[in-house]
Amino acid sequence: MARDKKPTDSGVAESPIADVFEGRHPSESEKQWAEKTLAPALEKQPERPIGAATGVNIDEHGHARFTTISGVPIRRLYTQADLPEDWETNNDKYLNYPGQAPYTRGIHASGYRGRLWTMRQFAGFSSPEETNQRYKYLLAHGGGGLSVAFDLPTLMGYDSDHAQSEGEVGKCGVAIDSLEDMEILFDGIDLEKTTVSMTINSPASVLWAMYLVVAEKQGADWKKLGGTIQNDILKEYIAQKEYIYPPAPSMRLVIDTFEFGTHFTPRFNTISISGYHIREAGSTSLQELAFTIYDGVEYVEWALKRGLNVDDFGPRLSFFFNSHNDFFEEIAKFRASRKIWYRLMKDRFHAQNERTRLMRFHTQTAGVSLTAQQPMNNIARVAIQALAAVLGGTQSLHTDSYDEALALPTEEAARIALRTQQVIAYESGVAQTVDPLGGSYFLEKLTLDMEKGAFDYFDKMDAMGGMVKAIERGYPQKEIAEASYQFQRATEAKEKITVGTNDFIIEENPTKILYIGEEVAIHQTAKLNKLRARRSNEAVQRALDALKKAAAQEPVVKSNHQMSDANTMPYIIDAVRAYATVGEICEALKEVYGVYEEVSVT
């Protein structure tokens, strides 16, 4: 995305309309416009790029310029001259029609006219009993699917009564220790009819096993279950940092779920390859796009190495993006993502099945963009971000609650967030036509630049030997840390304005928030004590021993396409059925695989 060099002729460079001619070939009529209409207008009213020219918003000549929130320079006007010369003649290569390759305009021929996106609100707090109530509330108010937020001990594979869990139980999500908790969490919710997404990564196979057993106990058919486990360990090393085991065994566990899924749960997404957390950690929009899709490439490579067929597991790969404040940059990112994935699956991995080449994604509005100051302003931010996700063609959407910079959302804040989606869906009219912004010079140029920028990153990381190698070198981590520091500097210099935080500030009173105390830890510990007294601890030990044995072996796909004997999923399911806890199962795997320690980059 480097800015084109200005002409060396200083006379031209000094002209206020020089940028119209830089690195592009405007039509005669555009030249006329620049000279006759634009030049006098600039004379009368000079442009004023936002903020001071102290570093981030300045070009190589020291002039202030307009940039996206990611620091990408933005032109005054986009016209045909910004698109490739063969834009019209090779339209099927660039755009084509919705539901047709390369899917720039969306994966459905009729967009949202047949079916709206799924309004899937991420929720979870305190005990499984309380979260179960919130789920019933969300479903009763028009939420289309569930999305489980687990607390940090669960995410890190610790039981609620572990020393490391002190102070963390039920704080950032719901505490789940055993199958018993999962049964409570989904009590009265028909899992064959409700799709459920679970944000769980390192212990994903354990929580998924619990989910499958609960569904089975409800009498549901595994083949009919729809839902998603996040199960994206690579972005944990890159951004969110909730890893347990080192990369290689972690990747093996992920591929075990792919393999298991193709045999037993054909409608369940066994991974949600996530850019969300990469963006939250401070990346640019392009970095989010590039690192996420390249994570996808790495998963495919590892699955192929196992001996799986890309057209067997490929259709179950799903993605998850962030939607930030910079409206057009985000829409361009979403549109480019589909095209990039299509190109990779077709050309790099030779997928034959069209389903494999389709990128489907979930979107969440940007938590990182929310302010603790004047929190009601966040409702406006979320609406803009949600609108971008819809115009980008998302399959499902979570809208953040306005109070999320302060705490987990109150019930009222969560309802307003859902209502924001409903206003977009039913009042704004944007869902009535497919890809309404397609063909906009500006958006199409941004989309093309996103695609090019992503492939440039892919080349760099291919040269490093893939994403696991790049992570071990700290490459994506460094890129993100640098971008987040630059953004913070721009904010401090008021080159980027955050309304209510670095400008338009007022004195205000504290906002009412959801407060979670330590009772949850006591409640969960009591349940665990009773469970350990009630269950057969011998059966638990037998199941854990069998799991360790399988985990220590190299899984190999059999010649008759049957699942590898050493696939860990059936053993985890057995352990779950015996009511082994999350902590016990993760501990067993730690004994085999060890734990990962990162080298910190600042």
Add this chain to the structure above:
Amino acid sequence: MTNTDQKIRVLVAKPGLDGHDRGAKVIARALRDAGMEVIYTGLRQTPEMIVNAALQEDVDVIGLSILSGAHNAIIPRVMDLMRQQKMEDVMVVLGGTIPAQDLDQLSKAGVAAVFGPGTPMQEIIQFIRTNVKPRSVTA
């Protein structure tokens, strides 16, 4: 040499299970750019590890970043350990998402300042400069 000797030394630490380290890293870099000596511990440090590191590194300030809500469990343990090590002269500041209702309790426990989301880096730098007297190193 005098300048180096007088540099304020800061330990930036992430206690608890939370892995959200964007803030901690940005602050570490901002303090370093402001001329302070910064040691970043990395993730998932126990109170014992943090206080030990602070002692070893002979810091003037401990900056803790907690976004998970575990501050009420972690802060008192850090302060206790510091008292045991007679580190009352080391200033503790806290950053992250801290509910307003916990502020009094944290202040009583000895936390010098709590910096919530959106705090300008300059404000944190200024607070440290104003409230910490660099200890001169005895030759």
